Amino acid sequence: MGTTASQLRKDLLSEYQELTFLTKREIILAHKRFSELLSKEDRNVPTPRVPMEKVLSLPELKSNPFRKRISHVFSTSDMKDGSLTFEDFLDLLSAFSDSATLEIKSHYAFRIFDFDDDGTLDGGDLEKLVNCLTGETDDTRLTTEEMRQLISNILEESDIDKDGTVNLSEFQHVISRSPDFVSSFKIVL
Amino acid sequence: EEEKVGEEKPEVLSPEELEKLKEEVDERKKLISTLRGKPWPMRKKLLTLRESHEFVEKYEGALGKGKSRKLYAYKVMMLKALMGRPYGSMPRKTVPRADEANAMDFAVLWDFGVITNCLFGYAQYSVLFYGYYNSQRAIGWLKFRMPLSYFLVGVGTVAYSYMVVIRTMARNANEDGGGDNNSFNFSWKMFTSWDYLIGNPETADNKFASITTSFKEAILEEQESRKDDNIHLTRFLRVLANFLVLCCLAGSGYLIYFVVRRSQKFALEGLESHSWWERNEVNMVMSLLGMFCPMLFDVISALENYHPRIALQWQLGRIFALFLGNLYTFIIALMDEINLKREEEEVLKLNMTIWEASLYNGTLGVNSTAPPITVHPADIPRGPCWETMVGQEFVRLIVSDTMTTYITLLIGDFLRAVLVRFLNYCWCWDLEAGFPSYSEFDVSGNVLGLIFNQGMIWMGAFYAPCLPALNVLRLHVSMYLQCWAVMCCNVPQERVFKASGSNNFYMAMLLVILFLSTLPAIYTIVTIPPSFDCGPFSGKSRMFDVIQETLESDFPAWFGKVFSYASNPGLVLPFLLLMVLAIYYLQSTSKSYKQANLELKKKLQTVSRTINKVLTLIQHLLYSLCGTCTDIVCSPESKKKGGEHRAHQGKSNHQIPPSATSPPAPRGHRIPGPLPGNQWQPAPSVQRVPNSQRH
Numbered sequence: 001m002g003t004t005a006s007q008l009r010k011d012l013l014s015e016y017q018e019l020t021f022l023t024k025r026e027i028i029l030a031h032k033r034f035s036e037l038l039s040k041e042d043r044n045v046p047t048p049r050v051p052m053e054k055v056l057s058l059p060e061l062k063s064n065p066f067r068k069r070i071s072h073v074f075s076t077s078d079m080k081d082g083s084l085t086f087e088d089f090l091d092l093l094s095a096f097s098d099s100a101t102l103e104i105k106s107h108y109a110f111r112i113f114d115f116d117d118d119g120t121l122d123g124g125d126l127e128k129l130v131n132c133l134t135g136e137t138d139d140t141r142l143t144t145e146e147m148r149q150l151i152s153n154i155l156e157e158s159d160i161d162k163d164g165t166v167n168l169s170e171f172q173h174v175i176s177r178s179p180d181f182v183s184s185f186k187i188v189l
Numbered sequence: 190e191e192e193k194v195g196e197e198k199p200e201v202l203s204p205e206e207l208e209k210l211k212e213e214v215d216e217r218k219k220l221i222s223t224l225r226g227k228p229w230p231m232r233k234k235l236l237t238l239r240e241s242h243e244f245v246e247k248y249e250g251a252l253g254k255g256k257s258r259k260l261y262a263y264k265v266m267m268l269k270a271l272m273g274r275p276y277g278s279m280p281r282k283t284v285p286r287a288d289e290a291n292a293m294d295f296a297v298l299w300d301f302g303v304i305t306n307c308l309f310g311y312a313q314y315s316v317l318f319y320g321y322y323n324s325q326r327a328i329g330w331l332k333f334r335m336p337l338s339y340f341l342v343g344v345g346t347v348a349y350s351y352m353v354v355i356r357t358m359a360r361n362a363n364e365d366g367g368g369d370n371n372s373f374n375f376s377w378k379m380f381t382s383w384d385y386l387i388g389n390p391e392t393a394d395n396k397f398a399s400i401t402t403s404f405k406e407a408i409l410e411e412q413e414s415r416k417d418d419n420i421h422l423t424r425f426l427r428v429l430a431n432f433l434v435l436c437c438l439a440g441s442g443y444l445i446y447f448v449v450r451r452s453q454k455f456a457l458e459g460l461e462s463h464s465w466w467e468r469n470e471v472n473m474v475m476s477l478l479g480m481f482c483p484m485l486f487d488v489i490s491a492l493e494n495y496h497p498r499i500a501l502q503w504q505l506g507r508i509f510a511l512f513l514g515n516l517y518t519f520i521i522a523l524m525d526e527i528n529l530k531r532e533e534e535e536v537l538k539l540n541m542t543i544w545e546a547s548l549y550n551g552t553l554g555v556n557s558t559a560p561p562i563t564v565h566p567a568d569i570p571r572g573p574c575w576e577t578m579v580g581q582e583f584v585r586l587i588v589s590d591t592m593t594t595y596i597t598l599l600i601g602d603f604l605r606a607v608l609v610r611f612l613n614y615c616w617c618w619d620l621e622a623g624f625p626s627y628s629e630f631d632v633s634g635n636v637l638g639l640i641f642n643q644g645m646i647w648m649g650a651f652y653a654p655c656l657p658a659l660n661v662l663r664l665h666v667s668m669y670l671q672c673w674a675v676m677c678c679n680v681p682q683e684r685v686f687k688a689s690g691s692n693n694f695y696m697a698m699l700l701v702i703l704f705l706s707t708l709p710a711i712y713t714i715v716t717i718p719p720s721f722d723c724g725p726f727s728g729k730s731r732m733f734d735v736i737q738e739t740l741e742s743d744f745p746a747w748f749g750k751v752f753s754y755a756s757n758p759g760l761v762l763p764f765l766l767l768m769v770l771a772i773y774y775l776q777s778t779s780k781s782y783k784q785a786n787l788e789l790k791k792k793l794q795t796v797s798r799t800i801n802k803v804l805t806l807i808q809h810l811l812y813s814l815c816g817t818c819t820d821i822v823c824s825p826e827s828k829k830k831g832g833e834h835r836a837h838q839g840k841s842n843h844q845i846p847p848s849a850t851s852p853p854a855p856r857g858h859r860i861p862g863p864l865p866g867n868q869w870q871p872a873p874s875v876q877r878v879p880n881s882q883r884h
Contacts, residue, residue, distance in 0.1 A: 015239075019235065133382065157375055160794060162794075178380070180377070184381055
């Protein structure tokens with residue numbers, strides 16, 4: 001061992017701890033897991049990036065229907081390929097941690113559900129969302145009629161200004177009243 | 190200004206500038222502490238953090254307040270410590286764990302392992318039951334008032350239970366937001382139903398299936414709520430169904446009464462001459478009725494054709510009535526037995542005086558002086574302790590209930606699952622999809638079971654003080670057993686309907702059961718005199734006399750006087766009236782608040798719609814203005830584009846999306862501001878745009 005990438009500097013560690021909802025122990029664990037995902041060559045690069053496929057192979061994300069969206073949302077890559085640096089990874093874990101606030105969770109949840117990245121949840125986004133939730137196989141999908149009915153019900157409930165889309169504030173309004181959101185929107189390594 | 194500030198000359202700055210600088214430093218500190226809650230990428234957060242730290246360190250030094258740096262450090266540490274605390278709520282306990290004053294004798298409890306017969310043996314004299322406790326007024330050098338403590342603990346447990354249940358109900362009502370229960374049904378299902386902690390593919394598949402079912406059911410429910418059918422037939426069928434249910438309830442009540450009478454007959458003939466079934470008939474019958482009647486009710490309710498949630502509420506109501514009917518029949522039978530015991534006691538008292546006289550008579554002949562006769566305590570005839578008998582009956586009831594539950598679980602769930610799984614290979618039809626299939630995990634049935642169990646504990650706790658502790662043990666075992674059974678043999682319910690939006694339906698039921706359970710205990714405390722030789726209240730004429738006694742002997746004289754004034758009916762009745770009026774007042778104000786809430790919501794919707802329309806209008810106007818401008822000024826191509834764009838107007842949703850990584854406009858939760866989602870921005874195709882970019 002003994003490569004520089006395998007050790008976090010102490011000052012960085014405390015800065016990360018100040019900037020995320022994670023404890024020092026969790027950050028160190030995250031660093032360890034992140035290093036395991038890196039290939040040999042990448043380890044000596046100053047800020048290594050883990051490609052999206054490797055990220056999606058994490059057991060915590062493997063079964064998640066939104067895994068691709070999660071990667072994309074937290075990725076700061078210029079090529080929009082969903083690859084994550086260690087800092088992106090920390091951002092991810094911080095938003096999904098136990099102590100994260102409702103505001104941060106709902107903000108990121110909104111971005112995850114916004115499949116076309118246009119800043120609002122329109123019918124297309126909602127449809128993709130439902131399809132993600134109902135699984136991959138055909139017999140679990142909803143029929144077109146059911147889908148239409150479902151989306152119109154959702155918009156009726158959440159779309160306060162009746163513009164046909166759910167924006168961030170409307171989303172946060174709905175989510176803040178949900179009793180399950182904070183406890184279900186959690187990923188722990 | 191920054192150049193002016195040197196390291197050591199604060200007096201160069203004027204007081205206002207100093208003040209401003211201080212404010213700036215405080216702002217920076219605040220920013221640092223809130224950085225982790227900002228949805229920015231880490232790079233940006235790091236840069237901001239380092240910048241702010243630099244700024245703060247530089248200018249705090251300049252402000253010359255070395256102390257404040259320390260304070261700041263402490264404040265940051267404190268904030269860090271606070272942030273580190275996990276976000277969540279305390280688990281709410283609705284079941285009070287009554288902690289009895291006396292130590293438990295575990296050896297005794299272990300003997301209790303042999304279920305019913307042991308109750309009549311050694312355990313009868315154990316700390317489990319009322320009879321163990323001594324009626325000595327003060328014990329030991331601390332002068333521990335045992336009878337008083339027994340009484341107060343009993344009363345206190347009930348009062349605490351009431352308080353906890355009502356507090357939980359109030360809290361649930363608050364969180365509801367008053368009438369908001371169903372408002373976000375679909376949205377919540379959509380946005381919050383996935384559990385991100387799932388890492389196992391099989392669990393994920395299960396979750397997908399349950400989410401799909403939940404969606405389909407919700408859609409179905411929505412559709413059904415808009416249907417309308419043949420109403421007369423429906424009404425007739427519903428009346429018929431209710432009639433059948435009443436017959437069932439009456440039948441079960443009569444059955445219990447009959448069985449209790451029979452058991453009394455058996456008791457008179459002597460218990461040993463009967464088989465195990467005949468001895469435990471009452472408990473077995475009650476448990477079996479509790480198991481089969483709900484299934485019967487379920488079948489009958491198919492006639493009624495109600496909306497699933499309403500059908501569930503009816504079902505729960507009927508099961509509730511069944512339980513109450515059974516329990517009260519049981520209690521009436523118990524009353525009969527208590528009276529029997531008391532008669533026995535009278536007879537025994539009589540016999541004892543004769544026996545004691547005979548003892549003295551025997552020895553007086555030998556010795557003229559009468560030394561105190563020492564008789565072994567075990568030889569003295571013990572009075573039939575009716576309180577212990579009551580305690581025993583309850584414990585038996587609970588034990589048989591527990592056993593029935595476990596056996597049902599093992600046979601109905603586990604055995605069934607085993608049969609379905611293994612016989613499926615050699616059976617004609619598909620056992621898994623068709624008739625028996627796997628049993629469903631019935632949430633409402635299980636919750637009801639818990640509530641009823643708790644009701645029985647409340648009823649029996651005064652006479653069997655260790656009952657709550659035993660119940661804790663039983664609940665632990667049940668939890669592990671049912672956990673295993675659910676994972677191993679159950680499938681999720683097909684129809685996932687909750688009886689009510691919040692948990693208040695079950696809380697209300699718990700409250701009613703609490704009230705109904707404590708009634709019999711209170712009745713016995715107030716009317717029936719305690720046994721003469723067992724328990725903490727032996728010898729008194731009524732159990733609550735212990736309070737009187739304490740007031741007289743342990744408190745100063747004036748206290749007793751004050752108390753007697755306070756308990757004067759002339760004072761108590763007006764007080765009760767006042768409370769009733771207060772309740773009425775609070776009820777009506779809460780109703781008016783709910784109403785106001787709904788009105789405000791509607792207003793909000795209307796207002797946002799109006800604003801939306803106005804904005805769309807302005808947009809149209811400006812575009813048409815643009816259009817005319819570009820028509821005049823620009824080349825034909827852009828004119829074409831502009832025209833096309835105008836034709837596209839439609840829903841006014843053409844906005845340049847804010848880039849996904851930029852922070853949202855810092856807007857408070859409640860500040861309306863410019864209407865969300867309608868940020869007006871010029872279309873990309875229009876070349877020259879007047880200065881009209883609003884943000």
